[in-house]
Amino acid sequence: MVTSAANSDGTDLRPGRYADLGSVVRAENREVDALQDRARDLTEEVADLGRAGGDRTARRYRDRSARVRGVAGLEPVTGEGVTVTLADAPDEVAETSEIEPNRLVVHQQDLQAVVNALWRGGAEAITLEGRRIVSTTGIKCAGSVVQLQGLVFPEPYTIEAVGPAYDMVASLDADDAVTSFRVDAARPDVAVGYDVQLDSLLTAPPYEGVVTTSYAEPMD
Numbered sequence: 001m002v003t004s005a006a007n008s009d010g011t012d013l014r015p016g017r018y019a020d021l022g023s024v025v026r027a028e029n030r031e032v033d034a035l036q037d038r039a040r041d042l043t044e045e046v047a048d049l050g051r052a053g054g055d056r057t058a059r060r061y062r063d064r065s066a067r068v069r070g071v072a073g074l075e076p077v078t079g080e081g082v083t084v085t086l087a088d089a090p091d092e093v094a095e096t097s098e099i100e101p102n103r104l105v106v107h108q109q110d111l112q113a114v115v116n117a118l119w120r121g122g123a124e125a126i127t128l129e130g131r132r133i134v135s136t137t138g139i140k141c142a143g144s145v146v147q148l149q150g151l152v153f154p155e156p157y158t159i160e161a162v163g164p165a166y167d168m169v170a171s172l173d174a175d176d177a178v179t180s181f182r183v184d185a186a187r188p189d190v191a192v193g194y195d196v197q198l199d200s201l202l203t204a205p206p207y208e209g210v211v212t213t214s215y216a217e218p219m220d
Helices: 002-008 013-052 056-067 091-096 108-120 165-174 176-186
Strands: 077-087 125-128 139-142 145-148 151-153 157-162 193-204
Touching: 013 151, 077 108, 077 165, 108 125, 108 139, 108 157, 108 165, 108 176, 125 193, 157 193, 165 176, 165 193, 176 193
Parallel strands: none
Antiparallel strands: 077 157, 077 193, 125 157, 139 145, 145 151
């Protein structure tokens, strides 16, 4: 306590530390965004060079890839939908609750449960924090934040799904994992955030990450 008092010189050490951490996260996200922009530029340059070619086989593959762009999440999707918001328990609850602390925060499995339930409900396109979710997207915890496509996001987490709104809500209600989270949200001693809103018009932007994939090959 004496050391902390001497170092603080009458100020609060904690706000500065959290502000610095937030600055680091924002700076890292900007760097990742810049790298992804560069990767997209290079991908488009390669595509332009490919379109310039007159090879029949190349044209056939280009036509085939164009037909699956929508399914791959590379085209925007607009329509009715659902917005789901998940949040950690408020500080005043976390400081007094006797519940196991892990139940007071949103985990990657909670986000995955919501996303999977929305897919089962007929979602045509889903975003998390405005980022389009595609078949290669992984949602991972990184400490107290969630990592998605190289970026980190603090809570609350917003999931938007374009598709049949009432069917997707019914799918959320029928999912055991989502129901468990919703029950905890209703408990005063847990009070994690869970909110569902019906939207008459949502737009899911196209996936903007790198589309190149890596895969295993058998050894000779």
